Amino acid sequence: MNTVEFTNVSKKFRRGRKLLLKEALIDIFKPQSSEWFYALKDINFGISRGDAVAIIGPNGSGKSTILKLIADVIFADKGKVKAMGRVAPLIELAAGFHPELTGRENIYLNGVILGLSREEIDRKYNDIVEFSELGDFIDTPVKHYSSGMYMRLGFSVAVHTDPEILLVDEILAVGDSNFQKKSFSKMKGFKKNGVTIVFVSHNLEAVEKFCNRAIYLRDGRIVADGNTTEVIRKYMRDFNINIKAEIGKKSFKIA
Amino acid sequence: MKKYWNYKEIISELVKREIKARYKQSALGYAWVLLVPLINLGVLSIVFSYFVRIPTGDIPYPIFLFAALVPWTFTANAISYATSSLLSNSNLITKIGLPREVFPISSVVTRFIDFSLSFLVLIVLILIFGLKLQMIFIYLVPIVLVHVIFVLGVSFILSAINVFYRDVENVLGVFLTLWMYLTPVIYPLNIIPSAFSRIIVCNPMVGIIDAYRKVLLFNSPPDLKLFGYSTASSVLIVILGFFYFKRKSRYFADVI
Numbered sequence: 001m002n003t004v005e006f007t008n009v010s011k012k013f014r015r016g017r018k019l020l021l022k023e024a025l026i027d028i029f030k031p032q033s034s035e036w037f038y039a040l041k042d043i044n045f046g047i048s049r050g051d052a053v054a055i056i057g058p059n060g061s062g063k064s065t066i067l068k069l070i071a072d073v074i075f076a077d078k079g080k081v082k083a084m085g086r087v088a089p090l091i092e093l094a095a096g097f098h099p100e101l102t103g104r105e106n107i108y109l110n111g112v113i114l115g116l117s118r119e120e121i122d123r124k125y126n127d128i129v130e131f132s133e134l135g136d137f138i139d140t141p142v143k144h145y146s147s148g149m150y151m152r153l154g155f156s157v158a159v160h161t162d163p164e165i166l167l168v169d170e171i172l173a174v175g176d177s178n179f180q181k182k183s184f185s186k187m188k189g190f191k192k193n194g195v196t197i198v199f200v201s202h203n204l205e206a207v208e209k210f211c212n213r214a215i216y217l218r219d220g221r222i223v224a225d226g227n228t229t230e231v232i233r234k235y236m237r238d239f240n241i242n243i244k245a246e247i248g249k250k251s252f253k254i255a
Numbered sequence: 256m257k258k259y260w261n262y263k264e265i266i267s268e269l270v271k272r273e274i275k276a277r278y279k280q281s282a283l284g285y286a287w288v289l290l291v292p293l294i295n296l297g298v299l300s301i302v303f304s305y306f307v308r309i310p311t312g313d314i315p316y317p318i319f320l321f322a323a324l325v326p327w328t329f330t331a332n333a334i335s336y337a338t339s340s341l342l343s344n345s346n347l348i349t350k351i352g353l354p355r356e357v358f359p360i361s362s363v364v365t366r367f368i369d370f371s372l373s374f375l376v377l378i379v380l381i382l383i384f385g386l387k388l389q390m391i392f393i394y395l396v397p398i399v400l401v402h403v404i405f406v407l408g409v410s411f412i413l414s415a416i417n418v419f420y421r422d423v424e425n426v427l428g429v430f431l432t433l434w435m436y437l438t439p440v441i442y443p444l445n446i447i448p449s450a451f452s453r454i455i456v457c458n459p460m461v462g463i464i465d466a467y468r469k470v471l472l473f474n475s476p477p478d479l480k481l482f483g484y485s486t487a488s489s490v491l492i493v494i495l496g497f498f499y500f501k502r503k504s505r506y507f508a509d510v511i
Contacts, residue, residue, distance in 0.1 A: 089352075096346070100279040115261075
């Protein structure tokens with residue numbers, strides 16, 4: 001049984017923005033006239049429960065688009081995206097924080113936004129505070145927090161939402177090395193408990209250590225999908241070939 | 256299996272955030288909710304009872320004005336905050352897949368709380384002026400309900416359009432001012448020449464404001480035709496507005 005399933009998924013975005021009234025009006029009469037580009041094209045994959053899957057690829061290859069589709073932030077133009085269960089996006093922590101509110105107030109605000117009930121937050125409140133290592137600062141408005149404290153609190157709320165699907169976007173750079181270690185072991189705990197993890201990172205070392213499968217994207221299409229080590233090897237090979245090609249062109253010009 | 260969202264708790268947390276955060280770093284704090292309409296009332300009362308006289312029969316002008324100004328202020332504030340609510344929560348909209356309608360709804364709820372407070376002041380003033388309040392017990396709930404439904408409907412439509420064309424936000428201030436002058440807020444409905452009144456009453460706020468006045472000041476029920484029209488058009492607007500919002504909300508995170 002797949003917890004995440006993409007069937008023939010395409011997602012297009014408009015290149016640039018309509019700024020002039022003239023263009024907007026033309027757009028009404030000729031809806032097809034503006035330029036679109038495909039962030040994802042005919043993507044098919046399924047992720048079964050408890051898998052930790054890395055999505056790798058160069059910038060702009062569609063990695064974050066996949067995470068946003070799973071999180072219901074954006075919607076596919078074609079095809080179907082299925083995500084079963086509570087999704088916790090560790091995408092940008094503290095997105096819902098309000099600077100004037102205290103840490104405590106923000107825990108409730110963010111918790112509810114991530115799909116917890118007040119009652120659940122009441123129950124988990126102490127764990128969240130303890131994990132964030134904020135101590136007495138919890139009753140201080142978060143605008144006085146350092147950026148590390150801010151991120152720690154955001155991470156702590158997000159990982160306490162009992163996710164069934166965890167979306168991780170370059171998150172292990174949160175806090176000091178001690179907190180990073182703690183976050184990493186928290187993620188390992190999730191993995192052990194059967195939480196499905198989708199991991200987007202340029203840190204191939206972390207990917208290899210953590211994920212049992214990798215999907216390699218380029219220009220919105222899947223290039224490779226399978227065993228993490230093999231997919232990473234292919235990605236690195238392609239990457240090196242590209243660099244060599246560039247060097248080749250340049251030396252040609254010089255010659 | 257679709258994700259389950261607890262609308263009531265999300266909206267209540269967003270409203271709390273709004274209220275707690277709004278007047279931090281301000282000396283008078285939440286008192287501003289009452290001060291602004293009172294200042295408005297003071298200025299408009301002086302202008303229209305001494306400089307330009309507006310005939311209001313037995314009812315003193317300030318109270319005649321306040322009975323319409325308080326509900327109008329709710330209309331204007333709620334619509335203007337709701338319209339920008341999606342843009343001001345863009346960080347949430349582009350990161351978390353929560354249902355987008357919670358943002359305009361919580362803006363309207365926040366302004367409704369302000370409205371309730373100033374409404375209490377209005378009631379106290381009416382009692383001080385010695386007017387009778389009997390009809391209020393029968394009609395207040397339906398009038399407020401229609402009013403809120405209308406404001407919600409307009410908020411859904413304008414907030415959704417504003418994501419794609421931010422011109423809405425810019426033109427809204429002027430639009431709301433003009434709209435107030437075209438609604439009998441500072442003057443009574445019956446001074447409009449009959450040639451214009453046919454057009455004027457197309458505006459659903461006319462029936463709503465008139466109903467508040469009839470019930471609060473004249474101890475009489477709302478005009479059946481006028482308020483009936485407001486009710487029907489408000490229900491239509493909120494239904495159309497909600498479906499329009501839902502259809503457009505799929506693309507909010509693409510463009511915001």
